[in-house]
Amino acid sequence: xxxxxxxxxxxxxxxxxxxxxxxxxxxxxxxxxxxxxxxxxxxxxxxxxxxxxxxxxxxxxxxxxxxxxxxxxxxxxxxxxxxxxxxxxxxxxxxxxxxxxxx
Numbered sequence: 001x002x003x004x005x006x007x008x009x010x011x012x013x014x015x016x017x018x019x020x021x022x023x024x025x026x027x028x029x030x031x032x033x034x035x036x037x038x039x040x041x042x043x044x045x046x047x048x049x050x051x052x053x054x055x056x057x058x059x060x061x062x063x064x065x066x067x068x069x070x071x072x073x074x075x076x077x078x079x080x081x082x083x084x085x086x087x088x089x090x091x092x093x094x095x096x097x098x099x100x101x102x103x
Contacts, residue, residue, distance in 0.1 A: 001084035003030065003075075006044035008085070011052045018053045020089040024063040025049075025056070027085055031070045032078035042066065049085060 001008060008014065027045055029038055050057055067086075072078035 001045065003079040003081075003083050004041065005083070006041065006048045008048050008052060014049065014052050014085070014087065017087040017089045018056060020091045022056055022059065022062050022087060022089045024065065024088040025085060026065045026067050026088075028067040028069065028082055030072050030078040030081045030083060031068045032072040032075060034070070038068075045085065 027042055029041065029045075031038070056062060069081050072081060
C-alpha cells in the first residue's frame, strides 16, 4: 500500500498466504502527521483486505496488530516508510496420501 492509501497493490500475495496457516496480521502505517487519527484509514485498509480474503476475519487464532511508525517528521520521509499489511503464515502441509498419489 502507498502512504495514506487503502489500495492493496499485490492481492495475489494475500491469496497465497490465505492458503496456508496464518499466524499474525500486522497493519503498518506511519504516524504522520503526528497525533492525527488514522482510524478511518485503518478501517479502509481492513475493508480492502476483507474484499480479497474474507475468511481470515473468521479465524480467531490470528493475532492482529497495529504497527505505528513514529520516526517520520516530514511527509517526504513518511512516504519512504513501509505502509501496508504484513501476513505471517506457514504454508499448508500436504498430506501423505496426496504425496503418495503423485508417485
